[in-house]
Amino acid sequence: MNHWSFVAAAYVVAVGGTVALLLWAYVTMRRAEAAADELKRK
Amino acid sequence: MHRFANPARFLKLARTATAWLFVLGLLLTGIGLIGGLGFTPPDYLQGETVRIMYVHVPSAWLGMGGWTGIAIASIAQLVWRHPLAAVAGRALAPAGAVFAAICLITGSIWGRPTWGTWWEWDGRLTSMLILFFLYLGYIALAEAERERGGEGRIAALFGLIGAINLPIIHYSVTWWRTLHQAQSFGTEGSAIDPSILWPLPLATLGISCLFGAAVLMRMRAELAETKMEARMRRAAAE
Numbered sequence: 001m002n003h004w005s006f007v008a009a010a011y012v013v014a015v016g017g018t019v020a021l022l023l024w025a026y027v028t029m030r031r032a033e034a035a036a037d038e039l040k041r042k
Numbered sequence: 043m044h045r046f047a048n049p050a051r052f053l054k055l056a057r058t059a060t061a062w063l064f065v066l067g068l069l070l071t072g073i074g075l076i077g078g079l080g081f082t083p084p085d086y087l088q089g090e091t092v093r094i095m096y097v098h099v100p101s102a103w104l105g106m107g108g109w110t111g112i113a114i115a116s117i118a119q120l121v122w123r124h125p126l127a128a129v130a131g132r133a134l135a136p137a138g139a140v141f142a143a144i145c146l147i148t149g150s151i152w153g154r155p156t157w158g159t160w161w162e163w164d165g166r167l168t169s170m171l172i173l174f175f176l177y178l179g180y181i182a183l184a185e186a187e188r189e190r191g192g193e194g195r196i197a198a199l200f201g202l203i204g205a206i207n208l209p210i211i212h213y214s215v216t217w218w219r220t221l222h223q224a225q226s227f228g229t230e231g232s233a234i235d236p237s238i239l240w241p242l243p244l245a246t247l248g249i250s251c252l253f254g255a256a257v258l259m260r261m262r263a264e265l266a267e268t269k270m271e272a273r274m275r276r277a278a279a280e
């Protein structure tokens with residue numbers, strides 16, 4: 001197998017993992033902060 | 043450190059810091075990775091696979107850095123009972139686990155064309171795998187303790203004991219010379235040629251900023267959840 005296939009696979013794992021972590025952290029933060037604000041307003 | 047013991051003060055700072063870390067992280071990571079992929083020569087021995095270093099090394103650094111943060115948070119919780127310490131530990135664990143996993147997978151992908159094997163029970167690889175399992179254990183323990191209404195002291199103890207693995211990972215390539223190469227950076231400088239090295243600090247700093255942004259977002263989520271739980275408990279008691 002060509003060396004670039006290994007490089008591409010490693011970058012997909014690294015970039016994909018980092019993006020997934022950031023997205024999960026952002027979505028859970030927005031959801032929790034929105035729910036806390038909603039409860040405060042009630 | 044006690045200046046940030048007030049969650050409201052911490053949140054105010056965290057909101058600004060999250061955005062800055064995210065933007066700076068994207069910029070530096072972009073320059074580092076594009077530079078590493080397109081503007082550095084292939085290595086004379088490893089060929090193009092040397093480019094895996096620009097994602098593998100920062101992941102290894104953050105996998106270990108995450109647990110160093112957990113150990114510091116554990117001390118802050120056990121010694122000073124800092125109110126944000128348990129929150130910080132719980133926020134650091136998933137981010138550290140993700141980067142420990144990225145380090146293991148990218149290292150394995152690099153190992154196949156370079157060493158001729160995906161995996162070897164070498165000192166560095168095995169101690170890094172143990173770190174990944176320690177993260178999973180910490181996440182499970184901290185979550186269980188939180189559900190029980192505990193202060194997170196057992197998780198903090200686990201965080202401190204787990205830190206024993208950090209020097210083992212660091213010195214594994216010196217103590218057990220098997221497959222993983224020795225340290226490339228030391229007090230005498232770097233063993234890597236500057237033409238290949240330059241994107242590495244940029245990528246490391248950039249990915250560290252993104253790691254910091256993710257941890258701050260998780261801390262904000264944890265604090266919002268805690269606030270909500272406290273409010274619901276108060277409402278139920280009235």
